[in-house]
Every structure is written in C-alpha cells, then in structure tokens.
Amino acid sequence: xxxxxxxxxxxxxxxxxxxxxxxxxxxxxxxxxxxxxxxxxxxxxxxxxxxxxxxxxxxxxxxxxxxxxxxxxxxxxxxxxxxxxxxxxxxxxxxxxxxxxxxxxxxxxxxxxxxxxxxxxxxxxxxxxxxxxxxxxxxxxxxxxxxxxxxxxxxxxxxxxxxxxxxxxxxxxxxxxxxxxxxxxxxxxxxxxxxxxxxxxxxxxxxxxxxxxxxxxxxxxxxxxxxxxxxxxxxxxxxxxxxxxxxxxxxxxxxxxxxxxxxxxxxxxxxxxxxxxxxxxxxxxxxxxxxxxxxxxxxxxxxxxxxxxxxxxxx
Numbered sequence: 001x002x003x004x005x006x007x008x009x010x011x012x013x014x015x016x017x018x019x020x021x022x023x024x025x026x027x028x029x030x031x032x033x034x035x036x037x038x039x040x041x042x043x044x045x046x047x048x049x050x051x052x053x054x055x056x057x058x059x060x061x062x063x064x065x066x067x068x069x070x071x072x073x074x075x076x077x078x079x080x081x082x083x084x085x086x087x088x089x090x091x092x093x094x095x096x097x098x099x100x101x102x103x104x105x106x107x108x109x110x111x112x113x114x115x116x117x118x119x120x121x122x123x124x125x126x127x128x129x130x131x132x133x134x135x136x137x138x139x140x141x142x143x144x145x146x147x148x149x150x151x152x153x154x155x156x157x158x159x160x161x162x163x164x165x166x167x168x169x170x171x172x173x174x175x176x177x178x179x180x181x182x183x184x185x186x187x188x189x190x191x192x193x194x195x196x197x198x199x200x201x202x203x204x205x206x207x208x209x210x211x212x213x214x215x216x217x218x219x220x221x222x223x224x225x226x227x228x229x230x231x232x233x234x235x236x237x238x239x240x241x242x243x244x245x246x247x248x249x250x251x252x253x254x255x256x257x258x259x260x261x262x263x264x265x266x267x268x269x270x271x272x273x274x275x276x277x278x279x280x281x282x283x284x285x286x287x288x289x290x291x292x293x294x295x296x297x298x299x300x301x302x303x304x305x306x307x308x309x310x311x312x313x314x315x
Contacts, residue, residue, distance in 0.1 A: 005246065008024035009231065014303070015183035015187060016182055018185050019182055019186040019221060020189045021179075021219070022187065022219070023220045026214070026216035026219065026220060027038065027217070029214075030070060030217050031093075032045055033069070033073050034046045034073075034088075035047060035048050035095065037115060037119070039114035040098060040110060040114035040115070041100060042100045042102070043096075043097065044090065044092075044097045044098070044111065045069060045089065045090040045097045045180070046088070046089050046096050047070065047072070047087070047088045048085070048119075049073070049080075049085075049087075050081030050082065050084050050085045050118075051072065052085040052088045053085070054117065056084065056123040057079055057083070057085070058085040058086075058123075058125065058126065059084040059086050059087070059125050059303065059307075060087045060089070060115060060121070060124040060127065060134075061086070061087065061127045061164070062089070062091065062112070062127065062128040062129065062133075062135050063090075063131030063132050064129045064132050064133075064290075065130060065227050065230060065231055066212075066227055067095055067129070067130075067132075067217040068090050068091055068095035068096075068217050068218065069090045070088075070095065070213070071088075071129075071214070071292075072086075072088040075209055075293050075296065075301075076252070076292050076300075079296060080110050080300065080303065084125075084303075087231040088123070089115070090134065090228070091108050091132070091203075092108055092111050092129075093222065093225075093226030093229075094217075094218065094223055094226060094227070095214070095217055095231075097257075099226055102231060103229050103233050103277050104136040105134040105234070106142070106237065106241075108135045108138075109136075109138040109143075110142065112135065112139060113142070113143055114141065114282050121238075122146060122216045123309060125148045125150075125312075126147060126149070126178040127151040127152075128151070128153070129153040129291075129292060130154055130262070130289065131231075132155075132252040133153065133154070133268075134155065134157065134234065134237070136150050137152070137155070137157065137241065137245070137248075138241060140250060141241070144248070148251070148311075148312070149250055149253070149306040150249040150250065150252045150253065150306070151306050152253070152255070152258060153251070153255045153291050154255070154256055154262070154263050154265070154268075154289050155254065155263070156236055157245070157268045157269065157272045158242045158272070159235045160267050160272055181221045181224070182221050184219060185219070185221065186219050187221035190219060191225065193216075195298045197215070198288060200288055201262060201288035201293075202261045202288055203259055203288070204287055204294055207294050209298050212292070213293075232288040237277075237302050242275075245276050246276065250278075251273075251278070251306050252276050252280070253280050253281040253282070253305060254272060254273050254279055254280065254281050254304045255281075255282045255298065255302050256281070256283055256284070256298060257283070257287045257288060257291060257295075258287065259272045259282045259288070260288065260289050265283070282298065282302055
C-alpha cells in the first residue's frame with residue numbers, strides 16, 4: 001500500500017511538472033499579440049488591425065471554445081483590415097484575459113461591451129464563432145442600439161441536451177478537481193489535440209493556417225477549466241436566451257456548414273435563421289466547424305454583406 005502511494009505521488013509530481021512545462025511553452029510560443037486593457041473589473045487582451053477612423057466600420061470577432069483572439073489574428077484579420085477596423089478580444093478566462101465570474105455569454109457580452117467602450121468603439125459589427133455566437137447574440141439583445149449587425153459562424157444558439165449538465169466537471173470536482181486540473185488535463189490535451197483538430201474540420205482536411213492558431217493556450221489548466229465551465233453552463237443559458245431571438249431587429253448573417261461535426265446546423269443555425277426576422281442563411285459543405293479557417297472567402301462575402309446591410313460601405 002505504501003509503495004503504491006509513493007508511485008502515485010511520483011506520477012502526480014511528474015504530471016505536474018509536465019503541465020508546468022507545457023504551460024510555459026504555450027505562452028512562449030504564443031505570447032500576447034495585442035495589448036491588455038482594464039474593463040469591467042478585468043484585465044482583457046485586445047488585438048486590433050486596420051485603421052480606426054470615422055466612416056470605417058469596426059468588426060469585432062469573438063472566438064469559440066478552446067480558442068483565443070489570436071485565432072482571428074492568423075485567419076480573418078489580415079483579410080479584412082484593409083477596409084475594416086478589426087478587433088478581437090480574448091473572452092474572460094481565455095487567452096490572456098482574466099476570468100472573473102464571467103461564466104455565461106451574458107456576462108461575457110457585458111465584459112466585451114465594457115472593453116469596446118474603453119476603446120471608444122460604438123455600433124460594431126459583431127462576428128461570433130461557435131460559442132462566440134451565443135456571446136454575440138447576448139450582446140445584441142443587451143445593447144440593441146449599439147450593435148450594427150451580426151455575423152454568426154456555426155453558432156451555438158439553442159439548447160441541445162436532453163438531460164441537465166453535470167453539476168461539476170473533473171476540473172472543479174471536490175478534492176479530485178485540483179489534482180486533475182494541474183496534473184492530467186494539459187498533458188492529455190496535448191496528446192489528443194491533433195486528433196481533436198482533425199475531427200472539428202471533418203470531412204475536410206486541416207488548413208495550413210491553423211498551424212498558427214494558439215490551441216496550446218486553451219490547454220493550460222485555468223483555460224481548460226474555463227472552457228469546461230463555459231460549455232457546462234451553456235445549454236441552460238441558451239434555454240433562456242433562445243426565447244428572445246424573435247425580438248432582434250438588425251441585420252443578421254448566419255453561416256453554417258451542412259456537415260459541421262461540432263455544432264448541429266439543424267438545432268442551431270438553421271433554426272435561428274427562421275426565428276430572427278430578416279436573417280440570411282448561407283450554407284457551405286465540407287468545411288467543418290471553423291469556417292473562418294476553411295472557408296474564408298465565403299465568410300468574407302458574408303461580412304461585406306452584413307456591413308452593407310448595416311449602412312456601411314467597406315470598400
């Protein structure tokens with residue numbers, strides 16, 4: 001028994017050391033690409049591209065689960081900054097933004113609004129990918145007069161579970177949670193990340209640009225725990241938010257992939273397009289989940305259409 005405990009102790013120590021090393025390596029490989037601002041009582045990491053000038057629309061990009069603002073810095077931002085003031089913000093607890101108590105899209109939208117106010121940005125076009133779609137919708141519902149348009153890429157919009165989520169996940173379970181969080185999840189995440197990446201892009205392949213995405217940042221212990229909490233709370237939150245969608249009165253562009261392996265277009269995007277008056281639905285095939293990497297030309301067309309519908313001329 002004593003021998004077994006000693007072996008377990010050594011294993012945990014080794015996993016803890018590996019976790020610390022992988023965390024340091026992730027932050028060395030993907031340091032902050034923007035600046036840190038104080039807003040909503042949080043330190044928030046903001047990346048900007050293009051010129052912020054009168055008459056030029058601001059496009060604010062909101063990342064999904066296991067993502068960060070730098071996802072857009074290596075995908076869409078270089079493609080739009082010639083005609084948009086492009087902004088990407090790490091959601092609370094992700095990338096280099098503090099978590100605070102922002103565990104739902106409602107609170108994350110409020111944090112984003114405070115960050116944009118701090119930057120002097122009014123009436124942006126919001127682009128939300130996956131979980132970020134729920135945040136963009138919450139923003140528009142809370143600040144309808146300060147939202148020009150929505151662009152939603154394979155968004156999470158409606159409840160999908162038949163049973164309630166577990167009250168806690170591995171990373172915040174009593175006693176066991178901290179041990180798992182700081183020893184197991186990061187090394188295991190690195191072992192599985194390539195297979196996970198291939199899965200979210202199915203049935204297509206992984207685009208070369210995704211090699212520059214900071215996936216390793218989301219595998220750090222605190223970021224992983226934030227992702228777990230986000231996803232665990234999301235279904236219940238969407239049960240309440242979904243009832244409000246018909247009240248939206250602004251240009252809404254929705255892009256879904258018919259074969260999205262992560263977020264069902266039938267449960268989410270297609271249904272949303274029926275519920276929001278005037279919403280436009282664009283459907284791709286074979287692009288998988290992160291369409292801003294796999295189908296950037298389609299996404300760019302939709303962004304430009306949203307800008308025109310909102311009264312801007314992005315050209």
